[in-house]
Amino acid sequence: MAAEDLELSAALIPDAAGRQPVLAARDLHKAYGRVVAMDGADFDLYPGEILGVIGDNGAGKSSMIAALAGAVRPDSGEIWLAGEQVRFANPMEARAKGIETVFQTLAMAPALTIVDNLFLGREYRKPGFRGRWLRALDRGRMRAEARKHLSELGLATIQNIDQVVETLSGGQRQGVAVARACAFGSRVIILDEPTAALGVKESRKVLDLILDVRRRGISIVLISHNMPHVFEIADRVHIHRLGRRIAQVRPDQISMSDAVAIMTGAMPPPTDDDQGRT
Amino acid sequence: MSSDDTPHFSEHAGPGRRVINFLHGNPTIIPFLVLVIGLAIFSLIVGKRFFHPFNLSLVLQQVTVIGMLALAQTLIILTAGIDLSVGAIMVLSSVAMGQMALTLGLPPEIALLAGIAVGAACGALNGLLITWLRLPPFIVTLGTWSIFNAFVQFWSGGQTIRQQEIAADAAILQWTGTALQLGAWRLTLGSVLMLGLAGLLWYMLNRTAYGRHIYAVGNDPEAARLSGISTRRVLFSVYLLAGAICGVAGWVLIGRIGAVSPLGGGSANLDSITAVVIGGTSLFGGRGSILGTLIGALIVGFFRNGLALAGLDVLWQEFSIGCLIIMAVGFDQWLRRISN
Amino acid sequence: MSKRSWLACGAAIATLCLGVSTAQAQDDILVGLITKTDTNPFFVKMREGASEKAKELGVKFQAFAGKFDGDNDTQVQAVENLIAAGAKGILIVASDTKAIVPTIQKARDAGLLVIALDTPLEPMDAAQATFATDNFHAGELIGEWARRSMGDEAASKAQVAFIDAHESQPTVDVARDQGFMKGFGIDIKDPARRGDEDDARIVGHEMGEGSEVGGRNGMETLLQKNFDVNVVYTINEPTAAGAWEALKAAGKADGSVLVTSVDGGCPGVKNVADGVIGATSMQFPLLMASLGVEAIVEHAKNGTVPAPSEGLTFTNTGVKLVTDKPVEGLESITSEEALKICWG
Numbered sequence: 001m002a003a004e005d006l007e008l009s010a011a012l013i014p015d016a017a018g019r020q021p022v023l024a025a026r027d028l029h030k031a032y033g034r035v036v037a038m039d040g041a042d043f044d045l046y047p048g049e050i051l052g053v054i055g056d057n058g059a060g061k062s063s064m065i066a067a068l069a070g071a072v073r074p075d076s077g078e079i080w081l082a083g084e085q086v087r088f089a090n091p092m093e094a095r096a097k098g099i100e101t102v103f104q105t106l107a108m109a110p111a112l113t114i115v116d117n118l119f120l121g122r123e124y125r126k127p128g129f130r131g132r133w134l135r136a137l138d139r140g141r142m143r144a145e146a147r148k149h150l151s152e153l154g155l156a157t158i159q160n161i162d163q164v165v166e167t168l169s170g171g172q173r174q175g176v177a178v179a180r181a182c183a184f185g186s187r188v189i190i191l192d193e194p195t196a197a198l199g200v201k202e203s204r205k206v207l208d209l210i211l212d213v214r215r216r217g218i219s220i221v222l223i224s225h226n227m228p229h230v231f232e233i234a235d236r237v238h239i240h241r242l243g244r245r246i247a248q249v250r251p252d253q254i255s256m257s258d259a260v261a262i263m264t265g266a267m268p269p270p271t272d273d274d275q276g277r278t
Numbered sequence: 279m280s281s282d283d284t285p286h287f288s289e290h291a292g293p294g295r296r297v298i299n300f301l302h303g304n305p306t307i308i309p310f311l312v313l314v315i316g317l318a319i320f321s322l323i324v325g326k327r328f329f330h331p332f333n334l335s336l337v338l339q340q341v342t343v344i345g346m347l348a349l350a351q352t353l354i355i356l357t358a359g360i361d362l363s364v365g366a367i368m369v370l371s372s373v374a375m376g377q378m379a380l381t382l383g384l385p386p387e388i389a390l391l392a393g394i395a396v397g398a399a400c401g402a403l404n405g406l407l408i409t410w411l412r413l414p415p416f417i418v419t420l421g422t423w424s425i426f427n428a429f430v431q432f433w434s435g436g437q438t439i440r441q442q443e444i445a446a447d448a449a450i451l452q453w454t455g456t457a458l459q460l461g462a463w464r465l466t467l468g469s470v471l472m473l474g475l476a477g478l479l480w481y482m483l484n485r486t487a488y489g490r491h492i493y494a495v496g497n498d499p500e501a502a503r504l505s506g507i508s509t510r511r512v513l514f515s516v517y518l519l520a521g522a523i524c525g526v527a528g529w530v531l532i533g534r535i536g537a538v539s540p541l542g543g544g545s546a547n548l549d550s551i552t553a554v555v556i557g558g559t560s561l562f563g564g565r566g567s568i569l570g571t572l573i574g575a576l577i578v579g580f581f582r583n584g585l586a587l588a589g590l591d592v593l594w595q596e597f598s599i600g601c602l603i604i605m606a607v608g609f610d611q612w613l614r615r616i617s618n
Numbered sequence: 619m620s621k622r623s624w625l626a627c628g629a630a631i632a633t634l635c636l637g638v639s640t641a642q643a644q645d646d647i648l649v650g651l652i653t654k655t656d657t658n659p660f661f662v663k664m665r666e667g668a669s670e671k672a673k674e675l676g677v678k679f680q681a682f683a684g685k686f687d688g689d690n691d692t693q694v695q696a697v698e699n700l701i702a703a704g705a706k707g708i709l710i711v712a713s714d715t716k717a718i719v720p721t722i723q724k725a726r727d728a729g730l731l732v733i734a735l736d737t738p739l740e741p742m743d744a745a746q747a748t749f750a751t752d753n754f755h756a757g758e759l760i761g762e763w764a765r766r767s768m769g770d771e772a773a774s775k776a777q778v779a780f781i782d783a784h785e786s787q788p789t790v791d792v793a794r795d796q797g798f799m800k801g802f803g804i805d806i807k808d809p810a811r812r813g814d815e816d817d818a819r820i821v822g823h824e825m826g827e828g829s830e831v832g833g834r835n836g837m838e839t840l841l842q843k844n845f846d847v848n849v850v851y852t853i854n855e856p857t858a859a860g861a862w863e864a865l866k867a868a869g870k871a872d873g874s875v876l877v878t879s880v881d882g883g884c885p886g887v888k889n890v891a892d893g894v895i896g897a898t899s900m901q902f903p904l905l906m907a908s909l910g911v912e913a914i915v916e917h918a919k920n921g922t923v924p925a926p927s928e929g930l931t932f933t934n935t936g937v938k939l940v941t942d943k944p945v946e947g948l949e950s951i952t953s954e955e956a957l958k959i960c961w962g
Contacts, residue, residue, distance in 0.1 A: 092506045107504040109497040111564040116490055121505035123487040135486040160299075167299050333842055340835055427685070436662035437962065438830075438856060440885050441863070442892050457867060535830035536863045540657040541856055542829040544686040586839045592785050592825055 012080065015046045020083050022047045022219050023068060023099070023188050028077035030063055037063035038074060039243030045188065050210065050220045052230035052251075054263055055240030064240065065223060069101045069190055070094030082187065100181035101190040106173055108180075110166035114158065115139070115146045117165055118180050149183045150176070153212055171202030178209055182218060189213065190221040195229055207233055227256045239263050301613060305558045306570040308609055312556075312602070313577050320584030328587055331462035335469075341579035342469045343368075343534055345572065346527040347550035348557075349472070349479055350520035352571045355554050356483075357496040357516050358563025359415035361404065364524050365546030366426035369539075371397040371528030373430050376439045376538030379448035386448035394525035400426055401521015405514035423547065434540040441536030455533030468530040473572075475523065480568040492516060497564025552599060553578055556606045565610070577602065647677040647918045649911050650700040652693050652710040654737075656683035658828070659883050659962030660854075660903050661711065664735065667904035668709065671911040679911070680705070687828050688784060690714040694721045700730070707731035707914030709749075709907065712739055715789045719744040731917040733924070735906045737790040738932060747913065747924045748932035749906045753793035753880070754800075754809070756899035757851075759939040759948070760878035761801020763897040764849050766945035767876055772803065778849040779840040780823040781833055781857050787812055791853060794880050795823075798851045821847055826857045833860025841868050852879045855886030855898060862894045882940060883962035890940055891953040897941035900951075903961055906935045 012024050025043040030036075041064045045051050055061040066072035068079065070088030079086055081097055088094045091101070108117040124138040125131035131138065146161055155175045158168070165173060174194055181189045191210065195203040203226075211233055214220055224230050230237060231251045239247040239262050247262055247269035254270075261267035301307065321329040347364045354361045375393030378384045384392070400422070407418045444451055454468030483489035494502040495512045503509055532538055557574025559566025581602070582595045651668045653661035665681045672679035680703070682696035690713050698721065700708055707730055712718045715737055722732050722744050734745040742748060765772045780798075783791045796806045804817045813823060821844045826832030833852060841847060841864065850865075852858040858879040865871045873893065879886060882900025889895045913924040927934040939950040 091504065095506070103504065105500065107498075107501040109494045109501045109564065111497040112490070112493055116493075117501075120490065120494055120502070121507050123490060125487070134481075135488065137485055137487060137490070139485075163299060164302050167302055327842065336838055336842065340838065343831075424685075431656055434657075436657050436659050438659070438859075438885050440888060441859065442888070442894075455863075531831075534863070535834055535860050536866075537830055537856075537859055539830050539856060541655075542831040583839065583842075586824070587842060589822075 012083070013044070019047055021045055021080070023079075023081055023221075025064070025068060025079045026077060028064060028067055028074045028079075030067065030072065030074050036060075036243055038067070038077075041077070041240070041244045043068065043238065043245065044248070045219050045221060046236075047219055048214065048217055049235040050214055050222055050233055052234030052237040053221060053223045053240060054225070054227070054230060054237060054259065056263055059240045059263075060243040061223060061240040063243075065101075065190055065192065065221070068094075068221075069099055071101075095184075095186075098185060098187035099190065100184070100186040100188070102174075102177045102181050102192065102194065104193045104196065106177045108165050108173065108177060111164055113162045113164050114150075114168075114176055115143050115161055117176065118142070118146045118149070118183060122184065145183070149179045152216075153179050153182065153209060155179060155209075169202065170198050171205050174198065174202075174206050175209055178206075178213065182213055182216070186218060188219050188221065190223070192223050193225065194222070195224065195226055203229065227260060231256050231259075239269070241265060298613075298616060305565065305610070305613065306567050306573065309556060309558045309570055309573045309577065309606070313573050313580070316577060316580055316584070320580065320588070324584060324587045328584055332464060333583070333587075335463045335465055337576070337579040337583045338469050339464075339466050339534070340583070341553075341575045342466065342472045343527055343531050344546060344549045344553060344578075345575040346472045346475065346530055347524060347546055348553035348571045348575050349476055349568065350523035350527070351550040351554045352557075352559055352566060352568060353479070353483075353492065353516050353523075354415070354520050355496075355551075355559050355561060356492050356563060356566055357513055358499075358561075359408065359496075359513070359516075360419065360551065360561070361415065361517070361520060362419040362547050363400070363404065363423040363426055364520070364527075364550050365543035366423050366430065367397050367400040367521055367524035368527040368531060368546065369543035370400065370426045370430050370433070371525035372531050372538055373434045373528075373540055375451055375528060375532065376444065376448075377433055379451060380439055380443060380538075386450045389448065390450060390529060393528060394522055397525020397528060398518055398522040401518045401524065402514070404521065405517030408517065409510040409514045430540050430543075434538075436540060438540065439538040444532070444536070444538065451529065451532045451538070452536060453533060454530045455536065466533065468533045471526070471530065475526070476568050476572055483568060488512075493564050495563075549578070552603060556602050558606060558610065560610045560614075561607070562614075574606075646704075647915055648680065648700070648703060648705040649677055649914045650680050650682065650696070650703075650705045650708045651735075651907065651910075652682045652696045652700075652708065654684055654687050654689075654693075654711050654713045656681075658687075658856075659885070660736075660881060660901075663883075663961035664711070664903045664907040667907035668911050671908035675911065675915050677911070677915055684713050688713050688786070690717045693718055697721045697725050701725055701728045705730055706918040707733065709733050709735050709910040709914070710745070711736045713788075714786070715740045731914050731923065733910045733913060734932075735910055736901070736903065737788060740789055742931055747926070749910050749913075749924075749935055750932050751899075751901040751906075751937050752930070752932075752934050753790050754797035756880045756901065756937045757794035757797025757799075758801035759797075759899045759937065760851070760880065760897050761798035761803075762948055763801075763939060763941060763945055763950070764798075764851075764876050764878055765802045766948060767896070767943065768849070776802075776819045776849055777821050777844055777846050778802065778804075778819050778851065779821045779837065779844075779847045781826045781836040781840070781850065781852045781861055782812065782823055783826065783828045783853045783857075785825050794853060795851065798878070802849075826853065826860065828854050828857060830856045830860035830863075833857035833862075834864045835860075837861035837864035838868075841865075841870075848875050850875060850877045852877065855879045855881045855883055855889065855895065858886070858895050858898075859889060862889075882938070882956065882960055884957065884960040885962060887940060887953050887956045887960045890942060890956070893942075896943060897939060897950070900938045900940050900956060900960065902935050902937075909933070909935065 021044045023045040028038045028041040030038040037060050067074045070091040119142050124141050126136045126138045130136040237249050262269050371393045374396040375389050379386045379389035408415050456467045458465045491507050491512050495509050499509050553575035554571050557570035581598050585595045669679050684692040725732050732745045734748040736750050738748045739745050792812045795812045796809045799806045807814045824836030826836040876896045879895050879898040916922050926932050940956040941950045942953050944950045
């Protein structure tokens with residue numbers, strides 16, 4: 001590691017078990033003209049945890065997430081992935097390094113099948129002549145893998161893997177989107193408002209799905225306005241306000257209403273350096 | 279992990295739901311049924327003269343040129359675009375081929391390839407204006423339609439190159455008109471070429487990643503972009519490819535009429551769109567198939583032929599084609615609505 | 619300079635301009651030509667003829683055309699543009715002979731002389747003059763030729779296919795069609811309407827829109843209706859060329875079918891020489907156009923309106939029958955002779 005890296009990674013604080021954050025950022029700045037989106041934002045995500053990210057509209061959390069996912073280039077600041085400093089030019093580079101994002105819109109083409117969507121942009125080709133010269137898709141392999149990923153997440157009962165996505169229910173679509181995020185060896189999955197459009201029953205299923213994903217060792221960033229959901233499954237909560245992180249708390253050490261109060265500025269953030277890690 | 283605590287989304291689909299899901303995945307069934315029913319009705323009304331291999335293969339020949347344009351149009355409409363200049367590109371390519379071979383004296387094979395290249399260049403212009411200037415395809419191709427027509431007039435000088443001259447000096451340009459007798463079926467090489475091209479395009483759309491990308495860009499450009507697909511490159515390449523196909527259609531046109539003529543092509547634009555729409559491809563992009571387009575072109579051809587043989591006035595042909603279009607679009611809309 | 623000098627200068631300049639403009643007014647005659655399309659060589663020849671004549675007479679000339687045969691809207695706009703540009707007269711080959719009339723009336727009200735070329739308007743007097751081929755006579759010539767060529771069989775064994783232009787029955791379409799029938803010996807009932815005949819020798823009417831593609835499609839359909847077609851009437855030579863391709867494909871290009879047409883374009887005349895077309899009636903578009911320009915200039919200078927030909931309601935620019943298989947009693951010229959005077 002370069003001397004610079006050493007010096008800065010000293011700023012990365014290990015958790016109680018002594019592990020480094022899997023994804024971290026320090027002092028991110030981004031301005032669009034006179035509008036400041038990020039004003040020295042910090043971020044820490046530890047391996048195998050679910051980190052809830054809450055913040056009011058306009059607090060700048062979307063910009064920060066976008067920077068972590070490679071969709072936005074910060075004006076200044078550093079981002080580390082597994083201890084190594086990274087700089088993403090576009091979301092594909094972040095994806096290649098193992099950061100997958102499940103957008104609020106799910107980013108799935110409704111008229112295409114589950115398999116098509118799962119592998120959109122990273123399709124498998126048949127080996128040899130047929131793949132290289134005739135550019136033939138290896139549909140058998142893709143279907144088998146799709147089925148495997150879906151069943152690993154307990155979605156095996158989706159009737160038909162060649163079903164088009166728009167015939168699935170909202171919760172099923174969310175499930176497929178999450179399965180896609182998990183399918184390609186990701187280390188970090190960012191979920192943007194996963195339960196926002198769902199009813200009670202389907203939200204329940206998605207929350208269980210998220211817990212399942214954590215069980216597989218993937219670290220999860222959960223952005224949500226739904227406090228009960230966040231408090232139910234998150235290990236820690238990152239509170240964002242005015243372009244920066246103002247607190248990291250643990251759901252078992254703070255009440256929901258207090259967290260909301262900190263988020264809106266009605267209450268000052270806690271001063272302990274614990275960072276809510278232990 | 280026991281099956282108790284894994285989330286699953288089981289849904290027992292009722293028969294109605296299953297039919298709807300089936301139609302979603304196989305929308306081409308409907309135009310196919312329309313074709314079969316149409317053939318049955320006309321066979322009953324007109325009799326043996328209609329349902330005879332000679333007549334059936336005649337209709338195939340008659341729809342070959344429009345069918346080829348419709349193949350190009352299918353690709354474009356799948357990306358939620360539209361091309362109003364396909365007819366003009368076709369005529370321009372045929373004029374280019376003829377003029378280069380007979381007036382400029384180029385070797386006919388070179389003239390043929392150059393003519394197709396002219397078609398590709400026209401398509402590239404469309405693609406450039408749409409992806410670079412980000413103008414709506416309808417407007418761009420409306421403009422290029424007039425531009426290409428002007429070039430047709432300019433290059434041909436309003437002159438037709440007669441069949442006899444082409445046969446003498448550049449017979450390869452008429453090659454697509456050569457007849458093939460397969461038992462009682464009479465095809466032209468142009469029809470075979472069209473069917474072959476349809477097969478190639480089918481393969482491209484269904485068995486390659488590029489094909490999937492075309493559907494994705496048409497269905498949900500944002501999702502495509504977020505998946506790392508360059509929507510600009512896909513769109514540009516589609517218009518370029520379509521232009522080349524229209525160039526080949528120009529070759530088929532020469533085979534059909536024997537001459538190189540600046541006339542015609544006017545209604546071909548809308549006829550190609552008609553075939554695509556009746557074949558079940560959605561004008562909103564992302565849904566449709568090559569097979570559907572072929573069926574759509576055949577439906578139009580058989581309806582015209584059947585009504586003419588039944589002795590009905592030409593206006594009934596227009597009426598029925600209009601009804602078919604509305605039914606096709608209506609069905610597509612219904613299918614979309616009930617899924618949401 | 620003093621104020622008086624300024625005034626004097628100003629007055630001098632004004633008089634000069636006025637004088638110059640009045641002197642130029644005579645040469646500022648604008649003649650407009652509006653054709654159906656600019657792709658059909660017939661209209662290309664017209665445009666050339668009109669343009670040359672205009673240059674010869676020293677007047678300004680503007681040409682317009684529709685986008686396709688049947689495009690009325692573009693022609694309407696062209697008339698309006700010419701009115702606004704202060705044209706003295708308009709020569710028009712109307713795509714829709716009925717729909718254009720109100721706009722023509724506007725031009726007449728604005729003082730322009732409107733001459734219909736080739737295709738009479740409906741009603742014919744909507745234009746102050748019509749310079750045209752006698753399309754009915756043109757059809758009659760080829761109908762006569764076909765009848766006499768068949769001899770006795772014309773009455774008994776003829777099966778005639780008609781490939782016209784448009785469903786909407788424009789005047790030129792109907793005139794040639796009905797003229798052919800009369801020449802061939804079919805009772806045409808109402809000469810202003812096509813399709814009201816019931817002669818058993820008629821196989822059918824197909825619309826070819828005046829192009830090769832339409833000719834091919836139309837001929838194929840008519841052959842399907844009755845394979846024994848032995849006489850074909852086509853509205854123009856591109857249609858005939860397309861029909862020939864269909865006949866070839868059906869194995870009937872052996873001279874057993876008489877193909878007739880109207881136009882007299884050079885490609886058509888060459889087709890007569892090659893045996894594709896049996897006989898065609900030649901028109902003289904160049905004459906139509908140049909006479910038309912002359913008439914407008916005359917009118918602009920001293921208000922005279924061109925008078926129609928003797929016994930006709932229009933000025934007949936003439937028609938000649940072109941065939942390499944002449945028949946007794948019918949005057950015609952050979953394709954070789956026709957090649958010298960053809961157009962396109």
